[in-house]
Each structure stands twice: as C-alpha cells, then as structure tokens.
Amino acid sequence: MLSMPVVDALLCNGCGLCLTVCDCEAFVFVGNVVQVIESPDCGYCTDCESICPTGAIHCPFEVVIEENYEISIE
Amino acid sequence: MVIEADVLKSIPYFHGLSSEELEAVRARVFEQVVDRNDMVILEDEPAQAVYFVVSGAIKVFKTSIEGKEQVLCVVRPGESFNDVAVFDGGPNPASAVAMTPTRLYVISKKDVEKLLREDSIIATNVIGVLARKVRHFVSLVEDLSFRHVTGRLAKLLLEYAGDHEWAGTESTSKPKLTQQEMAAMVGTAREVVGRSLKALEEEGAIRMDRHRIVVTNKKILERMSGVPAA
Numbered sequence: 001m002l003s004m005p006v007v008d009a010l011l012c013n014g015c016g017l018c019l020t021v022c023d024c025e026a027f028v029f030v031g032n033v034v035q036v037i038e039s040p041d042c043g044y045c046t047d048c049e050s051i052c053p054t055g056a057i058h059c060p061f062e063v064v065i066e067e068n069y070e071i072s073i074e
Numbered sequence: 075m076v077i078e079a080d081v082l083k084s085i086p087y088f089h090g091l092s093s094e095e096l097e098a099v100r101a102r103v104f105e106q107v108v109d110r111n112d113m114v115i116l117e118d119e120p121a122q123a124v125y126f127v128v129s130g131a132i133k134v135f136k137t138s139i140e141g142k143e144q145v146l147c148v149v150r151p152g153e154s155f156n157d158v159a160v161f162d163g164g165p166n167p168a169s170a171v172a173m174t175p176t177r178l179y180v181i182s183k184k185d186v187e188k189l190l191r192e193d194s195i196i197a198t199n200v201i202g203v204l205a206r207k208v209r210h211f212v213s214l215v216e217d218l219s220f221r222h223v224t225g226r227l228a229k230l231l232l233e234y235a236g237d238h239e240w241a242g243t244e245s246t247s248k249p250k251l252t253q254q255e256m257a258a259m260v261g262t263a264r265e266v267v268g269r270s271l272k273a274l275e276e277e278g279a280i281r282m283d284r285h286r287i288v289v290t291n292k293k294i295l296e297r298m299s300g301v302p303a304a
Contacts, residue, residue: 003285017131017150020110020174044284046253050264051131051173053150059285060250063234066281066290 002038003060005048009033011056018048018057077103077179084152085126085179087199095193102185106178114170114178121159121166123180127151130176136168142272145265147210148173157204160186214263224270226260228299231280235289250285274298 004026007018012033019027019034024041027034027048046059077100082088088099106125108114114125114132125132132149146168149155159166160183181189190197234251253271257264271287274280279294280287289295 015151017174020130046268047173049252049254050148050268051150055254058252058254060252061285061287062250063231063287064289065235065292066288 002040002042003044004036004038004042005044005046006058006060007034007036008056008058009035011054013054013056015053017051017053021047021051077105081128081179085154086152086203087126087154087196089199090195091193095195098192099181099189099196102181102189103179104181106180108172108176108178110172110174110176112172114172115156115166117167117169118165121156121164121183123182124154124157124160124186125170126154126179126181128177128179130172130174132170132176132178133173134168134170142269144269146214147265154203157200157207161200161204214265223260223262223266224273225298225300226262227256227267227270228274228279228295230256230259231274231287231289232292232295232299235292235295 007027014029014032014034016029016034019025019029023045024039024043026036026039026042028037029035044059049057049059079093079096079100082096082099082103083091088096091099105128106114108130115122117136127149129151131151132155134146134149134155136144136146138144147155149170155170156166158164190200230251251259253267254264257267260267262270271280271282274295275282277294277298279289279291279298281290282288
C-alpha cells in the first residue's frame with residue numbers, strides 16, 4: 001500500500017485548501033471533511049501539510065539507513 | 075466581480091467597522107484572481123498595494139543568490155501580505171507566489187494611506203496585524219540561527235535512523251515523523267525544517283525518498299550533528 005498523507009477528521013475544518021494545492025487529486029470531500037485517496041502520482045511534496053490551517057494533515061516520514069550502507073563504506 | 079462586505083468584515087484590518095465604514099473600504103478594493111504558481115509580487119520591486127487572501131493560499135518567500143528559498147510565511151484566507159512595504163515606502167521585501175488558485179482583494183498603497191488617515195479603527199487594527207507579524211518574524215529570526223538547526227535536525231535523524239532502539243523492528247512499528255513534529259523536537263519552525271532537510275540532502279548526508287528520509291552517509295550526518303563518530 002502506498003504511503004499517503006493522513007487526515008485527522010476531527011481537526012479538519014473543511015476549508016478545502018488541500019484540494020486546491022494537490023496536483024494529484026489525492027483529497028476528496030466526504031461530507032464536510034476531506035479524506036485521502038491513494039494516488040500513484042503523489043510525490044509526497046507535503047504542500048498539503050504546510051497549507052492546512054488546522055494541522056489536520058500529516059505527512060509522516062520514516063527515517064532509515066541506506067540499505068547496504070555498512071557494506072558500501074567498507 | 076463583487077467585493078463582498080462579509081469577506082471584508084472577516085479580515086483583521088477591518089474588524090469592528092460599521093456598515094458605512096465598510097462601504098468606504100469596499101469602494102477602494104479591487105479583486106485579483108491568480109492561478110497556482112503565479113507570481114503576485116516580486117522582491118525589490120516598488121510596492122504598489124497590500125493584498126488580502128480571500129480564498130486559496132500565498133507563499134511569501136525570499137530567494138538567495140544561490141537560488142535557495144526561505145519561506146517566510148504561508149498566507150491563508152483573511153490574512154494580508156506586503157503590508158510592510160506599503161507602510162514604510164520601501165520596495166517589496168519578499169516575493170509572493172500562489173500555492174493554489176487564489177482570489178485576492180487588493181488595496182493600492184495610496185488608498186490604504188487614505189483609509190488609515192480617515193479611520194482610527196483601521197489604524198488600530200493595522201497596528202495589531204503588524205505587531206503579530208513582528209512577533210512571527212522575531213521567532214523566525216531566532217530559528218534562523220540556521221547552522222544550529224541543521225545540526226540539531228541531523229542529530230534527531232541519527233536518533234531515529236537504524237541503530238536506535240527500534241532498529242530491526244517491523245517497519246510499521248517504527249515511529250515516523252512529520253516535518254511539524256521534527257520542528258517541534260528541534261525547536262524551530264516547519265519552514266526551517268524543510269530548508270534544513272534540503273541542506274542535509276545537498277551535503278550528501280540524506281536522500282529524500284518520498285515518505286522516507288534515507289541516511290546515505292552516516293559519517294557526514296554525525297559530523298553535521300556534532301556527535302562524535304562511533
């Protein structure tokens with residue numbers, strides 16, 4: 001499953017700014033709040049997170065060491 | 075294009091105005107509609123007007139000679155930008171670009187000056203708006219003791235990377251961090267985290283791989299964090 005931004009429906013005020021900033025149409029209104037739909041075009045730009053006035057959208061990052069890093073530096 | 079009084083009322087500049095006063099403002103407002111990525115103002119150009127976001131969002135930023143961008147703020151509905159240049163008579167201090175299709179209300183420099191002279195409520199409101207902006211920028215200046223923030227962020231990434239207590243656990247159980255959380259953890263603004271991540275990427279310490287921050291060179295990251303290499 002593709003990692004996508006996450007919306008906290010309790011914080012969403014339905015302003016729709018995320019819909020307008022998103023190039024890949026990953027946000028849809030369901031009732032008065034937005035939901036995320038999986039989009040292969042999502043490049044995880046995090047514009048939706050930065051534009052959200054209520055902090056309802058999260059783009060979490062996993063921090064990992066490069067695979068084979070230890071081998072490659074030997 | 076109709077200038078809506080209800081929208082004007084929601085803008086902090088015009089809080090508490092009577093219908094007549096709002097009408098005087100309305101007569102001096104014009105509307106501008108811009109598309110995503112349209113430049114609204116350019117840094118160092120003469121200031122022509124103050125802008126109010128009605129819908130959409132505007133990014134206010136400065137660009138260094140090397141082309142690095144520092145976001146100063148994101149302006150959302152109800153908020154204004156380019157106020158400083160209109161009031162101090164200098165050029166635009168920063169550039170502004172539309173992040174989304176955006177509707178703006180615009181008042182020319184000359185008309186803003188007239189409104190301030192004519193209406194003390196607007197003058198008081200403007201002082202409040204500018205004071206909040208000064209507070210925001212003071213906080214940003216504090217954050218932009220920049221090298222320090224990059225170092226703290228490098229340290230945080232090292233802690234969250236492979237050799238931490240959850241190393242080897244299932245990917246789904248590893249904690250993930252948003253840029254907002256990283257900002258809170260290193261004591262800075264989200265805007266500064268974005269720039270610091272870019273700086274770490276340019277140094278070859280990390281690679282942004284969609285939802286992953288991949289540590290590509292731990293030694294560089296350790297050097298930048300000030301943590302002695304193991």
